[in-house]
Amino acid sequence: MERELALEIVRVTELGALASASWIGRGDKDAADDAATTAIRSMFDSVSIDGTVVIGEGEMDDAPMLYIGEKVGNKRGPLVDVAVDPLEGTEVVAAGLQNAQSVIAIADKGSLLHAPDIYMEKLACGPELVGKLSIEDPVEITLTKAAHHLGKSLSEMTVMVLDRERHAKMINTLRQAGVRIKLLSHGDVAGAIAAALPDSDVDLYLGSGGAPEGVLAAAALKCLGGEMQGQLLPQGPFELQRCMRMGIANPTRVLYMDDMVGTGDVIFAATGVTSGDFLNGVRFIGKERAETHSVIMRAQSRTIRYIRSIHFLPGKEIPQGAAGKKVASL
16 A cells, blocks of 8 residues: 555545534534444545445445445555544543544555454553463463563553443452553543553553444554554354354454554554643634644554644635535534
8 A cells, every 4th residue: 555545545534524523512422423424435535545434334224324335435545445434532522521533544455354333352562561471361471471571560551341230340440450550431442552652651451342443443453553452352153143144154263463453554644632641632723723642653664753733714615414414513
């Protein structure tokens, strides 16, 4: 993939963030998601790719756009898989909380896992721990191995976990081991990425979250030289059948980086909607301008670029949502 694609992709996440930002704190998560989805879908028409959505807003019958299998791009570029979450954190935006972002990853065609919208158990780490841990180990063993390879005591380790009731037992185990715990209220993708950022104090990310978000995080971790291991958690025969329909013959096997994002190049882009640990949110400056904060990464070069953009809103066309609601009073 051409490196110029990175800047094209970040322009797409910027528009998604701008479109959804006017819904921050307004209590309407569907309108916020609709705004981001419509904006991102319209912007994709100008991107020089021949892309197929493999992770998006759902099946064709459930989503009017960015559905799985939809073709995106102007078809004047490489054949690629597209994973997109127009608004990771719809409830976050509705409530005015932290860590909402617009996220896209692209990779060579056939590279990205067609992950069903079910839970996935995850283990994410930085470059120092790649190949040294196993998601199948008990948490205590994982902590001991990680501390050994990092040259730290357990009391110096920091583990990030989504603050959910389902993680209560694991959180108790972590506390008994004496590690620091950083509880994350929202933002599964940002949480996993934190384990591999060069300036982060997070050593590991553990716990379950959405499988599509797991693939997006794996794309970012590949760009950072880190690692994600995952294990799908299908609940009942319906979810098992859904995995089978999406080409996952053994839904409970451990998924490694090559399974989730392939062996070729990957580009990852995200723009903050609300501020969080990873990115600043959209900031409106008067009536005519807005500031966005984005990150763009590429696996081939492992370069991390943070982009601060000031947008002149009267000169930027931000489309209305598919439901016909006005996207923003900008």
